[in-house]
Amino acid sequence: MGGDDFHKGVKEAPHKLDGSSLKILIVHTRWNHEIVDPLVQGAISSLQKYGVQTSNITVRDVPGAYELPGAAQKLIRQSQQQSTNLVANIVEDLLSTTTTGSSAGQHLSSKGSGKQGPFDAAICIGVLIKGSTMHFEYIADAVSHGIMRVGLDTGVPTVFGVLTCLTDEQAMQRAGIGRGEDKGHNHGGDWGSAAVEMALLRI
Numbered sequence: 001m002g003g004d005d006f007h008k009g010v011k012e013a014p015h016k017l018d019g020s021s022l023k024i025l026i027v028h029t030r031w032n033h034e035i036v037d038p039l040v041q042g043a044i045s046s047l048q049k050y051g052v053q054t055s056n057i058t059v060r061d062v063p064g065a066y067e068l069p070g071a072a073q074k075l076i077r078q079s080q081q082q083s084t085n086l087v088a089n090i091v092e093d094l095l096s097t098t099t100t101g102s103s104a105g106q107h108l109s110s111k112g113s114g115k116q117g118p119f120d121a122a123i124c125i126g127v128l129i130k131g132s133t134m135h136f137e138y139i140a141d142a143v144s145h146g147i148m149r150v151g152l153d154t155g156v157p158t159v160f161g162v163l164t165c166l167t168d169e170q171a172m173q174r175a176g177i178g179r180g181e182d183k184g185h186n187h188g189g190d191w192g193s194a195a196v197e198m199a200l201l202r203i
């Protein structure tokens with residue numbers, strides 16, 4: 001064990017992952033966007049590979065990694081509140097239909113092409129590259145704990161898609177855009193499959 005004689009990385013899930021009914025949020029940074037953008041595309045391609053409809057993938061951007069947890073929590077909470085409001089409106093429609101006989105089911109039609117309801121999972125994507133001060137360490141620590149908190153507090157699986165690298169090349173390799181012959185592995189794909197798997201996690 002050790003060295004190059006084992007597969008470093010995630011083993012495929014043992015069961016089929018069907019993401020066709022899922023609604024996924026991606027929040028990504030504009031910091032280091034030349035590396036972040038391929039990671040986002042890798043995550044989207046992975047979600048689509050597992051059947052998630054493009055209209056059910058919401059992509060939003062924030063300045064930097066430190067803003068990721070707050071933005072993810074705000075957008076997840078909004079989706080949960082909208083879902084609660086939608087259910088209340090449907091009940092109100094049904095009650096008004098039974099009393100007036102007229103169908104007021106305007107709330108039953110989904111607004112836009114995307115699936116109604118809360119997000120089933122979220123992916124926070126960013127790239128932190130160590131500079132010459134302790135700023136890197138403080139942000140990395142805060143963001144990793146913050147993203148964990150969002151998932152636990154909202155109940156919506158929130159994937160940690162933040163590269164914490166010591167050099168540009170380390171980050172580029174992990175976005176699949178390395179400078180050498182070996183372009184590396186795009187971790188965005190792993191984050192997409194993790195989001196689908198965790199969204200489908202059931203007893």
Ligand SMILES: Nc1c(NC[C@H](O)[C@H](O)[C@H](O)CO)[nH]c(=O)[nH]c1=O
Nearest residue numbers: 029031063064065066126127128129
């Ligand atoms: N140095 C990096 C940052 N720094 C900015 C912070 O994330 C944050 O936006 C700022 O402190 C304002 O709150 N962000 C990254 O995403 N990557 C970095 O390498």
Ligand SMILES: CC(=O)[C@@H](O)COP(=O)(O)O
Nearest residue numbers: 128129131132133135136
């Ligand atoms: C991750 C960072 O905040 C880092 O890039 C900032 O660089 P520096 O520590 O040289 O200010």
